[in-house]
Every structure is written in C-alpha cells, then in structure tokens.
Amino acid sequence: MDPDRDGVRRTPGGVTRGGTPGALARRRPAVDRVFGPGQRLLSRLGLVQKFALVLVILAVPLSVISFGYLTGAAADHAFTERELAGTSVLGAAVRLSMVVAESPWAPVDTDELDAARAAFDAAVEAEDLPRSAEAWQDVDRRLADLAGPTDSTDTAAATAAVESLRRLLITVGDESNLTLDPELDSYYLMDAAQYRYPALIAVAAESDHRDATLRALGASVDERWDIELDLARLLAAELASLAQGQTTVAMRTQDAVVAANATARAADARRRADAINAAVANSSAIELGVQDGPANLSGIRTAALDAMPAPDELEADWRASLVELRRLLDVRLGEMD
Template identity: 30%
Template sequence: MTDDRALPRPPRPLRPALAVTDRFRTSTRLVALVLVLLVPGVVSASAFARTVGAQASFAEQERSGVRVVEPALLVLADVVAGRDPSTVDLAAAVAANPGLGVDDQLVAVEELVQAPEAGTPAGRADTAEAVAALVTEVGNSSNLILDPDLDSFYVMDSLVVQLPRALVAAAQAAAPDPGADADVIARQAVLAGTLSGAGASLAGDVTTARESTAADPAGLAPLDDMTLAAEEAGRLGTSLSTTLSTTLDSPAAADPEQLADLAAAATGSATQVLDDLLSARIDRLEAGRTRTLLVSLGGLLVAVWLAAAVWWRTRSDVALVLTGVTSLSSGDLTPRPLPGGKDEFGDIGTAVAGAREQLAHQQADLAAAAAEREEQIRATFIHTRTAEKQSRERAQTVITTASREIIQELNDVVQQVAAVRAAAGTIDQRVVAADAVTRGVVDQARAADEVVGALTSSLRSITGMAATIAGVAGQTKLLALNATIEAARAGEAGRGFTVVAEEVKALATATAGSTEQIATTVAEVENNARAVSTSITSMSAGISGIDEASEALRRVAAGQLEVVEALDRAMSSTMRRIEDMSDIAAQLERRRTERFPFVVDAVLVLGADRMTVRHADLGAGGTRVVTPRALRVGAGTPIEVQTVLDGRETVLPGHVVRVEPHGDGLELGVEFVALSPEASARLDKVLRGLETCVTS
C-alpha cells in the first residue's frame, strides 16, 4: 500500500488533464493522444485543400470572364471600325456563363446595335461605351479585376481596362461636334491625351507582363499584337493632337479603323495568352494541392503505422511488467519474460529482473538462517534436557544414599532418627522442588538458580543437624566414660553397667563416624549444587544467546522487509513517470475569414466600462483591437466594438476569443456575433474597399 503523501504533486496546469487521463490505461491514453495529434493535421490538410480549391475556382471564374471579354472586344472593334457588328457570339458567351450577371448590359448593347442611329459616328460612340461598360462589369463579376498574379494581372489590365479605354476614346474622337466650339476642341484634346495615355499603358502592361511572368517568355510572344495596337493608339493620339493644333477652327475627326483592326488582332492573341496563364495557374494549384495531400496522407499513414507499433509495444511491455511485478508481490520468483528494449519499460524490466534475483538470494539466505536457527534451538534443547536429567539423577542419588546411611546409623536413636528423617523429608521436598524447577528451566532459567540456592540452604541445615548429632555423640561418650568410672567404683556390682557404658560408648563412636560421613556427603552435595548452578547459568547464557540470535534474525528479517518495501516503492514511483509522458494543448487561432489592415480608433464597450481602443485588422468574422490598459476579460467575454464604417457609426457585437499582453494593455481577438443587416452591409463594403486597395 503506497502513501499518497509521498506522491509528487503535478503542476497545477496539468491537473485537469491528469484528472481525465488517469482514468484510462496507458494504451488508451496513447490512442487518445494520437487521435488528438492527428486532428490538427487532418483539419489543416482539409483547410489547405479548400483554400487551394477556392483559388482554383477563383481562376476558373476568371477564365469564364475571358470567354466573354473576347467576343465583347471583337464587337467593340467592329463598332469602332464602322462595321456592322454581330452580337451572336457575344450573346452565346454570356448565355454560357450566366454567373457573370451581365444580361442587362448585353441587352443595352443589342439595343444600341439595332438602333436607327447605330451607323452614325455618335451612335457608334454610344455603342462603344455600352460595350466597354459590359467588359468592365465582366471584369468585376469574374474576378479579373482582382487577379492576384502579376503575370496575368497586366495582361488582364490591357484587355479589360486599357484596350476598351483606347477604343472608346477613338470612337468618341471619330464623332466630333461640328463647329469650332471651345468645349469641342477641349474634348478632342482630352481624347487625344486619353489615346496617348492608353497606348502608353498598353505598352507598359505588355512590358511588365513579360518581366513579371514566371512562365516561358516564348508563351507571351502573341502579345506583340497588343504592342502594335498600343503603338497605333499612341500614334492616333499624337495625330489627333497635331490636327487640333493646326485646325483649331474646325477640329477634324479621327480615323480609328486601323486601331480597331489592330485591337481585334490583339484581342484574340491576348485572350489566348491570358487563358493559358490562368489554365497554368489552375494546373499548378491543383498539382500543388495533390502533391501536398499525397505527402500529408503519406505522413498520416506513417504516423498511424508508427503509432500502432508504439501502441502494441507499449501494451505488450506494460502487460509483461505487470505480470512480473504481480508475481513478485505474490512471492512467485519464477523467471518470467520482461521488456528488454532501450526505453523506460526496458529499464523497468531490468530493474524487476534484478529485484527478483535479489529477492531469490535473500529468500535463500533467510531459509539458511532459519535452518541454522532451528539447529541451534534443537541443540540447546537437547543440552538443557541432558543437564536437567543429570542434575536430577545426581541429586536423587546423593540424597538417597545419605538418607539410607542416616537411617542405618540413627536407627536406635529415635529422636535423632526422627530429626534425620525430618531432615531427609525436607531434603526430599527440596529435591522435588528442584526437580520441578529443573523441568521448567527451558522457560524460566532464573528460577532454577533460586531452587539451587534453596537446595544449598537445606544442605547447610543438614550440616547443622550433623553437627548437633556429633555434639550428642560427644556427650554420649562423656556419659559412657562417667558410667565406666562409676561402674569401676562400684566394683563387682557395677560390672553390668560397665557393659552398658561400653555399648553406649561404641554407639556414640559409630554415631560420630556417621555424622562425619554425612557432613562429607553434604559438602559434596553442595559442590554438586554449585556445579548445577554454574551449568544453569551457562544454560541461561546460552538461552540469552539464542534470544540474541533470534532477535538478530528478526532484525535481519525486518531489514529485508524494509529492503523489499523500498524496492516496491521504487517500482511504483517509475510507472508513475510515460503515463506524465503528458499534451500542451495548444490552441490555434483559425480565422475563418481573411483579415485586412485597418488601423483606426474605436470604442470598446465591456458592460458599463467604455474604453477607446485601436483596430489592428478587420475581417468579415472578427477584428483584432489593442487596449491602452489591462482589462479583466477572458475567452468568451461578451463585448461590443463601436467603430465608423462607411462614414457611419456602427456597433459590432461579439465575444473575446483570444487575449494576449501588449505593452501596458492587451491585444484582444474578437469574433463578431449576430451582426445586424445594416452592420453587415457596411462591413462588407469596407472590406471590399480594403481588398481592392490590397490587390491593386
């Protein structure tokens, strides 16, 4: 069981993630991590594919405009040259591309072409202006005006802007008002300048297109026709200027037929070049998209393949480690397969194998120590039993022998024999007590010493009684001597008493001898008792040694247990570090709409707090503003941005999606929410203007 207080506390930002991941197994965590990491890649690849697809659709829309611009310019050239134009091809092109929305302009052109005054110079000028307006609308609706590439942009400018401008100016210069009115002269002078400027712009467009194109310059060779048209426009403007300077009283009409013919020739070649450039761009975008998607798909497959290998290896290694550790915890030291790689699981496998070997050695050492301890206990028990038996037998023999001798010697002296019998009984009781104490010597060795002390006291009592008996024998000898003396004095009458006195003297002598023998025997018994005490003391010391050995073995076992517990704590600590192997949720700001630079002041409304801020950029979906001081805001905080759009105060409601420090204030990413129709319309208009400024 682990102590939770010993576990390292994770960093505070990681605790929510750990609260989720700790509920799953390692393999499940790995799969979840792989899926989380794959989602941004899939989303990015999808976004890239959509972006490239939008760019390709943008270019394809431009191509549809080119298909309408070509017949429109041919109609314009016929009108300017004074020929009867045919609008059949133009109408077919407009019908084939309904998304351009130029039906109204086509109807206006057809009405002017069929009007009675269509053949007059003034009618041709009006028709030319209508056709030019149609071309301009086609350029706007087909994205040609917004062309993002330099190589195709200048070709587009020559076709959609400059060439119609030159042709319209030529048509108007061919229809001057009669008379020498100053306004007419000024108008003709302006048209001359327009023709010269259009010619210069056409020449500049061709030159810039050739310098800026990334394609083969040979593919722009057809633009030579546009160069000729540019030169003719410049020549026509110069000619018109010269005519005005020499005939101010009657301005002459310009002859635009040559310019119209060159423009018609340049139209076909330039539209073909522009269509080829747009087709090449579309092919390049689609090829790049295909290449990027293939690389992304290949990387995704490799990542999934590697993730599957890592998942399998991790799951297998975790199972092996878990099996090995579980077997160790249950006491099974049988060798089992363990991870052998060079990663953390391989290190854990090596550590578990080392722990198993160490535990096996410790188990063998403990078994040997237990066997040795059992052998010591058995030997001590046998020695104790033998010493106990010898002590009991020797004491019993000594006491029995002494009792028999005392009974034999004092058989005739009733009182002395009774005293000796009482002493013998006392000795027997002491011997029985000593025997009982000796039987309990294994459990209570110190009690045996007390019993031996009691036995020594009893022997000393016997020694005292023997001394008393010796005194009695001495007195008896004195009495016998006195009786002998008195019998000698009595003569023949005391001769029988003399015999009695001799018998008493002999009995006293025998009693004194027995008493000395008893004293000698008691001394030997005391010596034996001391030997028994020494043996019991040695036995107690041996038992103490056994206890010390047992305590040492217990300490060894306790030490080994501590080692095992420390090893268990160490393994528990390593598993916990793979699982804080631990994802950095990174939050990526994905703008769904394009942003344009828009540096103006605005008012930020946050509840009751109002603050003047500055826009950093602006898009259809949101804006980025910079505050002069810090605010208490976070992701999801609702706010309003009050700014001026299209000359009018506009309220843009939204909420904060990103907060970053910026100097003394903050930089807030704001996403618009529930814009009013008026605010949306103004925002769209401002964004179109910003987009035009960026692309032009």
C-alpha cells in the first residue's frame, strides 16, 4: 500500500511505521536541521580552507568589539582633554574671582580688573570652550558696572557681579565636562575648585571686611562675634563640605602627593569648622536660654574668629586644588595613550 502523506505505511492488518525519505527528514531533531548544512560544508573543505573559514567567522565579532573599544577610548580621551581645558579656564578665573569678590567692600582697581578679565578671556579663547551667551553676557554687564569707590548702590552691583561670576564658573564646568568627572578623587577636586572655593572666598571677603572695620572701631570680641555670626554659620557649613570632599580625595586617589595635600586641606578645614561651630553652638544655646555663657566664652569666640579663613589663604588652596586636578587628569590621559 502506498504511504500516506505523513509517511506512515498503512496495511489491512495495522499500521507499519516507516515512510519516505522526505518524511524521515522532517522528523530529524531540530539540531540536525540547523547544523547539518554547516557540517556538510565543512566535510567538503580541506584543512586550510577550514582554518580560513574559522578565521573569517571569528574576525567579524572581533572587528565589531575592537571598533567599539577604540571608539569608546577615543571618546574618553576627548572627554578628559576637554576637562583639562576646563581646569585651564578655571585657573585663569581665580584672579578675576578674587578681584570681583573684594569689589563690594573696597574700591575696584580697574587696571587689575581689566588685566584679570583679559587673562580669563584669553584662556577661554585658547581652550576653545563654547560660550553660553546668556551667562557671558550677564558677566559682561555686571563687570562693566564695577568702577570707582563703592557706595550702597555700587555694593549691590558688585555683589551681583560676584554671583554672576560664580554662575559662570559653574557653566564653564558644565561645558568642559568637569561636572561629569567619573572618578571620585578628581570629582571632589573639581567640586572644590568649581563650587567650594568660589563660595568660601565670597563669604570670607565680606567677613574679612567686616572684621577689619570692627577692629578699627575698637569693637570687643563679643561685639565682633555678634556681627560676624551669620557669616560664621555660612563659612562653617562650606568648610565642613570642603573637608568631607578632601577626605574622599585622600581616601580614593592613587597619587601620594595628592593624597597628602588633600589630607592637610581636610584637616585644616575641619579644624576651622569645628572652632566656628563651637562658638555658634554656644551662641544658639544662649539665645534660646538653654544655658548661660561658659566662663571661657570670649576665648571660644576668639578662636572662632581666628579660624575664619582669609581670602588669600583660600586663594592659595584653590590654586593648589586645580594643580592637583590637572595632575590627575594628565595621568589619566597618559594611561589612555
């Protein structure tokens, strides 16, 4: 009897399994159907041809992987080079920031301001960073207002210039990839250079001016502290943040020099913050009526006033942190080459 369509031979006495070759092929395992053509092809090739075929097959994924790796490496290299450009611009901004930070409290030296601005503009031009029109125009407008001895109106304009320049430094960090730095040690050096020191210097300049004026008037320690209290709180908070960041730098960096310097900066910032906070806590307790002032209250306040950093001290640390940031980025670039 002829086989049915499913390849099974049927007889009057029952069903006999079997079938045509096509039907048997359809019942082969799926693996044989998938790999069978390849096996037949290899069986027809010589040894050299087989090796050549294997090499061709392996070359395709290896080429894709290599292309992806090289593309990623090139992107990382360009990313870090852009960060280095950002550190150059921030370095040129230090002097300008110092001049502007002092401007609300003292007559502006227009020659020094112009020179600092020219150096900053030259660094931006040399590093070919994009300029955010809004941020730069705002700084241009604010700096143009800084001229002559300060009065109340000039002080307000100068304070606006300080804030405008701080915002511009953040923009520089964003446009140069510094804000996105992927390593903890260089990230917290960036944080110090881009955020902490500009903020500290702005507050320290005002505090320094206040205290110098009070000293000239013969104010007592308690009088000086009462007037400085609001700025002291701001300084203590910024110093504590700086200390935490520098501690992270010291713990995570592989560079012994950077670690030692970051440890020293962290210890100094923490010492200053602790001294200021001790006096702030006493003042708060006295204001709330929780306690009377301790016998050594004047000593605590004197220590706090002495711990408040001067702008030039912060400037030196700011420059040092930028040098160390560049050092880490240079090492990273060297490892990529």
